[in-house]
Amino acid sequence: MKTQPVPDYCPSAAAAVAEHRKRVSDFWWQLRRNRLALCGAAVLAFFTVVALLAPWLAPYSPTAQNLPASLQPPGPAHLLGTDEFGRDILSRIIFGARFSLPVGFFSVAIALAGGGLLGMLAGYYGGRLDNLIMRVMDVMLALPTILLAIVIVTALGPGLTNVMVAVGISLIPNFARVAKAAVLGVRELEYVEAARASGAGTLRVIFRHILPNSLAPIIVQGTLSVAGAILSAAALSFIGLGAQPPTPEWGSMLSSGRAFLRDAPHVTTFPGLAILLTVLALNLFGDGLRDALDPRLRQFNR
């Protein structure tokens, strides 16, 4: 494996650094070689820019009504047509990026913080704490994710922020499991033992030594979960529990467009395409990350 013999019990610092550099460069090389993942990253960057520059990019106001121009099909004045209140759909989709993307990321951030912490505690301490945490996670997993999110958002009341929280909580068990498995994988390794022996406190061991070395599976799970979170949040908005009108959120745009499916299908088609593109990009990028970070999976999934 190594070019020069290094005693197992005392790897020299230089060798360790070189090994780390090689792994990092290998990761970037793998990721850059994956054209689909790059496409996904490009689409994500595009939507992020669109969200940031929305006021300058959108040709119209996302909420200004213009009833005489309602339900117009796509044309030169309105590239993607107008909705039932004469609002420009392109402008609404552009502003919608400011809701759907952050909702996806923040709900995963909640799940990551909550589930990551619980999973690491369970994995690090084991025993009764592990048992308690994981049994609670089992119960949460016993409800289908979307159903759990629906019940939570019902209790919190409708609204986009609450949807974010609900989707985030409903994803906690997944992250707890991944984090626990990741910690178990490195807990008994020598450098962790060394850190503990040198008197590092529990928190320091977890955050400085265990976390950085068990990040890969958590990052992959995170990226793929953003895709799922965006879908769940849009679904909750679609059934009326999320963004409330006139917020230009993609799921609720779709929902209000349903009534005009027959005569003005563009009202439902385009917001759905925006969701599809975003989620597709996240899935491509997440798959690419996984392949680059976890060589064991590479041969089976491209």
Add this chain to the structure above:
Amino acid sequence: MRRYVVRRVLLVIPVMLGVSLIVFLLMHFTPGDPALLMLGERATEEQLQLLRQEMGLLEPLPVQYARFLGAALQGDLGRSYRSGRPVMTEVLSRLPATAELAVAAVVIAVLIGVPVGVLSAVKQYSLLDNAGMLLALLGASLPSFWLGLMLMLLFAVNLGWLPPSGRDGLSSLVLPALTLGAGAAALITRMTRSSMLEVINQDYVRTARAKGLPEKTVIYSHAFRNALLPVVTVIGLQFGALLGGAVITETVFAWPGAGRLAVEAIRAKDYPVVQGAVLMLAFAFAIVNLLVDLLYAFLNPRIRARYK
């Protein structure tokens, strides 16, 4: 084997207890006064107080939960604020529609996912494989409600081949089942492909080939049978997930199932019905997961051996 079965069956009890506690608490902290919801704005404070007392709402929370649980175990999930009918009756009248939809969706997902996955693996890196994987990726990324509306637009509104909504015979089942099954089909495709690829590289498959067996026999009776195990698990897990996804699909297609009942009840603030529908769906989910685990143990000799 029997010990494993008993253990696994008994495990359903604490899980369902936990689920009932979560759902009960969440519904309890939902804003809104049940008495006010039942009697309406014009009720006097005395009437409200009387009803609260009658419903046990003034008791401490643990007592309320114990009472709820005791009643639920006897099949009593309370009464709907809206219709006054027992929640159990309402949910049970809607569950068959959901089960029908979920089963149809699983069947569609398996019929698409398994063959495409096997072909993809056998012809790895071919055009067919790439097309299959692209489809699987699309299936996993499609918002189901949007797919449903687009299918409705194409097959019901434009072509007029199938009814756009409602539950009336087999033709009305096609679009909702396709919508619900698409995501599961995508996952099953990917799982079948990767499981097949793993098995194809095993020694016993190489041995079968080396013996001069025809490729068909190698693939179908040696590789496929051994690749099935993880696929069966994914199918089972997906079946459970579909019970949740049905909430959305049923809303799109006005399918009269338990999921749509829950959504309608949320809109009407009819919380006992929400609670009952969610609990029954979770129970169905637990039973499906139980059956999957048992089937898995039955198929997997390693687990059978451990519990001899």
